[in-house]
Amino acid sequence: MTNPSPQLSPAPSAREATRAPTRKGVLRAAAKVSALVPHTPLLALELPEGGTVWCKAECLQPMGAFKIRGAWHRLTELTEEERARGVVAVSSGNHAQGVAWAARRLGISATIVMPADAPEVKLSETRRLGAQVVLYERLTQSRDAIAAEICAAQGSVLVHAYGDPWVIEGQGSTGVELASQMDCFAGGPPTRIVAPCGGGGLASGLALACPDAEIVPVEPEGWDDVTRSLAGGAIVGVGASPPATACDALQTMATYPINFAVMTSRGMRGVAVSEAEVRAAQIHAFRKLRLVVEPGGAAALAAVLAGKVPYDGRTAVILSGGNVDPAAFAKVIVQS
Incomplete structure (x- = not known):
């Protein structure tokens, strides 16, 4: 199996090679996005054990994801x-x-x-x-x-999916919207943001957008290279034989230095979730929020529901995408 690393990717242009993502860039991106599409809803979700988390429904973007x-x-x-x-x-x-x-x-x-x-x-x-x-x-x-x-x-x-400074800034616009919405509905900005993680573009952007919030990247088990990289202090890849996962949106072989630098500067710690936990989160989002969320998009909620991430009254969860195969989604819901 080919195991791509950051070094095997197309070389950045001279303009890209000297540029790091910035909070100023995130704010510029947020202004652009606000002029392009309506803000996605922020929904209060009561948890089975009690308490509330705030779910940012990026699955309702025009093309179904925060991307x-x-x-x-x-x-x-x-x-x-x-x-x-x-x-x-x-x-x-x-x-x-x-x-x-x-x-x-x-x-x-x-x-x-x-x-x-x-x-x-x-x-x-x-x-x-x-x-x-x-x-x-x-x-x-x-x-x-x-x-x-x-x-x-x-x-x-x-246009790399996560290892690009402009892409990182654009994903960070999610956090700008989220902070404004939570100020209004939750009594203050988020203290913690739990987000699905593939290569770390969203997690990096959120860190720039919300510098005072804890950012928790969540990956599927066996594809938790970012979690292991953050724990070990160096970028490691997924490995030669990663398991099958329904979270196709989170199947990246390794993060990039540009993402890793932002994530480590904030002392992030990642979390891995099982396939069963992801399915349970999809079902919960469907029943309680009336939302269709794809497996990768439900990973962050899975971590909260499974008790792997603590929450308070200002913990936010990103529901990052809803582009799921109808038959596969129906199977998850019917078997619940």
């Missing part, structure tokens, strides 16, 4: 010359749709490298949004190497 934020900020920051050359992204589906949605709106050509086993709903929607999809085998091919070849051949700009 629209980073994609829009990144693509609107491209120069005219970069726009003319088009963009390339790698994604299991949510970042793919975010980039495709933004690219279509801005008149930019987009090519997305996606795993052949991505949910059909994500593949078909990415194509419907006008992007060219290039498939790869998740466990035997390097998506980053494929993207690098396309970028070199076409002169395209890589």
